[in-house]
Amino acid sequence: MSVVKLEKCREHIREQLDNVVDFWLKYSHDTVHGGFFTCIGKDGKVYDELKYVWLQGRQVWMYCRLYRTMARFHKSEILEAAVAGGSFLRKFARVSSSSGHWKCAFCLTRDGKAVKVQRTIFSECFYIMAMDELSRVTGDKDMQLEAEQMMEQVIHWVQVDSSGLGRPQLPGDTPINSMSVPMMLLCLVQQLTEGRGQEVAQKYRELGSWCVQQILQHIQRDGTAILENVSVDGSELPGCQGRLQNPGHALEAGWFLLLYSAQWKDEEIQRTAINKFVELPFQCGWDKEHGGLFYFLDVDGHCPTQLEWSMKLWWPHSEALIAFLLAYSHTKKPELLERFYQVYQYTFSHFPDAESGEWFGYLTREGKVALDFKGGPFKGFFHVPRCLYMCELLLDDLLENKD
């Protein structure tokens, strides 16, 4: 791929990032009750006032990250929005659970009343991400401490005792290793340790290493497949749950592992990340007929039971772009850049809405827009801007070193 082509990519990605940031600055802020609207229609209109906590936390994180690390977003408008979102979260997201610990709600009313609490760790994890990143831009040490305390609790749920999550113990519900859990924790380890020096890095080193081992357990079938759920001792589970593949998720794990391998200079993990978590999921997940990445697959070729299995969602494509570009920047293998460009072409010719800005999130298998909103219960200001932000930085770096 020529330098000119890469420069065009960067230019386009830069414009897209500006466009997406503008969209959310314009339409998502609730200036009455605080926090962010997340259900935003094609043209920016709020079609539901519920506030999804994952997305509140992710938006705070993304605003802060942009403010802190990209000069053109170092603007008071963005900082103020992040601070306001953080206040809303701190005020309303935490609900005390029956076990006396804090749980974070999954969903709040516009004025902050808890509507739903999930019996998982993810609302808490995005709360931690938000608080840690916000504390970096505000210098608020209390907030940083709060993030660390919440982190301790999440680690306790995952590694020691999950009963505080509120799931009933059932004889047929044996514990599993779901890839999302070690991925999420690894992401938090990277968040909490980044740039904080050796002491903090060492504090979380063991946990990071545990997460990596847990993720590597998902390499199954003699290294030919990444499976989304495995047993706690790393063997294949029976039935649909055991055969499930989520290519976008594996690709996301791939770039998490690449970041880890760079931090600890671990070449074996780098190789595994690229071969098993980037190339393999792409090979199995790419739709040879219509292009794009499937959402779910069954490793034995059965039809997944998820009704949306063949749909093309924005986020697996966002994750694939990051994964291939990062893999290329680590190795300079041209085939990885070719893959990046293949995903790039599908993504940018299908997801962005040239008319009203931002990206559509949900396409049919054939690539037609199936759901036309820009924000919903699971799509907020996160995967799109994180992808554009990371790709822009990677391209900056690649082009600088080429010149």
Place this chain on the structure above:
Amino acid sequence: MSVVKLEKCREHIREQLDNVVDFWLKYSHDTVHGGFFTCIGKDGKVYDELKYVWLQGRQVWMYCRLYRTMARFHKSEILEAAVAGGSFLRKFARVSSSSGHWKCAFCLTRDGKAVKVQRTIFSECFYIMAMDELSRVTGDKDMQLEAEQMMEQVIHWVQVDSSGLGRPQLPGDTPINSMSVPMMLLCLVQQLTEGRGQEVAQKYRELGSWCVQQILQHIQRDGTAILENVSVDGSELPGCQGRLQNPGHALEAGWFLLLYSAQWKDEEIQRTAINKFVELPFQCGWDKEHGGLFYFLDVDGHCPTQLEWSMKLWWPHSEALIAFLLAYSHTKKPELLERFYQVYQYTFSHFPDAESGEWFGYLTREGKVALDFKGGPFKGFFHVPRCLYMCELLLDDLLENKD
């Protein structure tokens, strides 16, 4: 529509019912651990051994109903399968909840260990349906009593105190009237009272009337729309939840109301059932471009947030066939028979699998098979055979009276 055309319909429906019954008799029985496999692939192969309790209960019910009321299914093979399914359910489906009541699991392992318990009433309701119908063919009074006791508990959860279901009380989670609850209870009232004489009918009369009133609360927007969720005082709820329409569900409620109107000779409810719960959902729910009924819609035309909103599922079509044919048999209005035939043509040209038998369950908006299994977590031996069974009986009746 001519008598010849109706006779051809009946013939085809009869063949389809035989075909579907054969499919489940052949592929779904677990002769080792008892109960029924429900995850059955295109060609009859079990692709997951989990046993979904809704579907266990429904299959017992359907086998018994066929055995009891249709001469050609009065076979020991069917009775034995129903009895074996009932034993499996009684032995394994009930798990004691923290409140000391019985809850039914949502899903069991092949050998009957509980995997998941939902915090709703539906597993219990299908358990009741199964036990009541099974007690009718076996004459087991204990079983009938057990069904009635479980029914008392469900009524308590719905009308008095839902805390036994295990949902946490959250300030933003205000109680709602979801159409599925009064529909399910009305169905059970009809099940428990059918042919049992005046005393039993009176016992449940107030509950039946309450269910009807709860269902009628879903007529909204000056009678122009059926909304799936309303407030407990019958007003529209805010946001997506409030605007949600589920045309197949409204059509199913329509024929439940028609049965009720016939039982109590209530012409006003009959009119409302046909105008509001049959014609209206069909008008709004039918896809003018590709044919078939949408799964979900938003009354204001926003895009629903359910990823599968535009898919064509088998069961709304099954319910529509029953609703239109029953409405026609009550009124003899030819336009209702025309509608029946419109749905019939779409249904029988899209869902049945001529190659391996049974029906596909999930099509794309355009009518292509999107998921090719015959049974899954929510598709079992229920909607298809119930539809074929009811339509065959209705057509028998219509053709007999025409001759």
